[in-house]
Amino acid sequence: QVQLVESGGGLVKPGGSLRLSCEASGFTFSNYYLNWIRQAPGKGLEWVSYISSSGTTISYADSVRGRFTISRDNAKNSLYLQMNSLRVEDTAVYYCARDRSNNFDYWGQGTLVTVSS
Amino acid sequence: QSALTQPASVSGSPGQSITISCTGTGSDVGSYNLVSWYQQYSGKAPKLMIYEVSKRPSGVSDRFSGSKSGNTASLTISGLQAEDEADYYCCSYTVLGWVFGGGTKVTVL
Numbered sequence: 001q002v003q004l005v006e007s008g009g010g011l012v013k014p015g016g017s018l019r020l021s022c023e024a025s026g027f028t029f030s031n032y033y034l035n036w037i038r039q040a041p042g043k044g045l046e047w048v049s050y051i052s053s054s055g056t057t058i059s060y061a062d063s064v065r066g067r068f069t070i071s072r073d074n075a076k077n078s079l080y081l082q083m084n085s086l087r088v089e090d091t092a093v094y095y096c097a098r099d100r101s102n103n104f105d106y107w108g109q110g111t112l113v114t115v116s117s
Numbered sequence: 118q119s120a121l122t123q124p125a126s127v128s129g130s131p132g133q134s135i136t137i138s139c140t141g142t143g144s145d146v147g148s149y150n151l152v153s154w155y156q157q158y159s160g161k162a163p164k165l166m167i168y169e170v171s172k173r174p175s176g177v178s179d180r181f182s183g184s185k186s187g188n189t190a191s192l193t194i195s196g197l198q199a200e201d202e203a204d205y206y207c208c209s210y211t212v213l214g215w216v217f218g219g220g221t222k223v224t225v226l
Contacts, residue, residue, distance in 0.1 A: 035215070044120070045155070045163065046207050047215035060212045095162060102210055103153040103168035110162060 002026040002106045004096050009111030010073075016086050016115070022096030022108055023080040030054075030074040033099035036081050038092035039110075046092070049081065049100065087117045121207055121218035128224040129197045137221045139190040139207030148189040150206035154183060154192045156203050157220075160178065163206065167192060199225050 008020040008095040022034070049060045049070040058070055069082040079096050093112050097104035122140040129135040139146065146152055152170045153162035165174050167183035170190060176194075180195045190209070194201055202225045207218040 037217075044220040045208075045217040047208075047217060050214060061214060072160075095201070102151045103165055104155070104163070105165050105168075105174065107162040107164075 002098070004074070004098065004106055004108035006094060006096055006108040006111040009094065011114045011116065012086055012117055014086060014088055014115055017082070017084045018086065018113060020081040020083065020094055020096075020111060020113070022081075023101060024077045024096075024098075025030075027098070029077040033081045034072065034079045035097045035099055035104060036068075036094055037097050037104070037107075037111075038080075038094045040089075040092040041091070043092075048094070083113070086113075088115050091115045118214070121209060121216055123205075123218035123221045125219070126222045126224065128226055129194075131196050131197055131199065131224045134193060135197060135223065137192045137194075137205055137223070138205075139192070139209075139218045141188050141190075141209055141216070143188060145209040145211045146185065146190050147217055149210045150185065152183070152185060152190040153208045154181075154210065155206045157206065158203050164225060166205075181187045196225070197225055201225060 003025045006022045012018050035050045051058050051070045067085045071080045093110040095110045096108045098106040127135050150170050154167040156166050157163040169222045171183040182193045184191050205221045
């Protein structure tokens with residue numbers, strides 16, 4: 001069965017960095033676009049970034065462009081999000097989600113990132 | 118990338134039908150038939166309920182249906198059940214990526 005498992009969240013100070021990982025199983029990882037989507041505590045969903053199946057096409061939300069970098073390793077069935085210059089407003093649960101033809105059909109359980117001094 | 122507009126809350130009695138609206142612009146909802154809807158229980162990951170405006174994934178009840186007119190998409194839940202009480206989010210493709218609605222809390226009275 002399809003599984004997406006995020007890791008790497010934690011507490012970090014403003015201006016700090018963190019790298020999230022998402023390990024996938026149960027499907028042919030290299031065939032799918034993947035996304036990071038976040039949800040601040042008590043708030044709605046916010047799309048963060050996507051990466052194409054080969055990793056050649058990438059897009060970011062305005063709120064993270066220039067600070068976050070999405071990448072993938074198809075040999076390791078893994079998706080990453082390098083987050084630099086973190087701000088308090090980046091505090092959220094970060095989900096990785098599989099893109100099955102322009103919709104998010106599988107989601108991980110999420111990993112909590114807390115940015116606080 | 119402004120969020121799509123959804124009502125904050127919608128309620129209904131068991132057996133009734135409710136509709137959640139999702140209003141965007143000509144740059145997102147109005148331009149693409151790539152609107153999807155997600156159900157989220159508290160503390161859980163979202164679940165895909167509708168994709169491409171009106172298609173249901175395998176395993177999703179046919180009580181859930183979607184539609185679109187102009188810049189507004191809608192999710193209708195028919196025969197409301199207690200288990201439908203959750204948050205619902207719409208999402209649309211845009212040329213820059215994806216945009217979600219603010220979410221609607223559905224309460225079953």
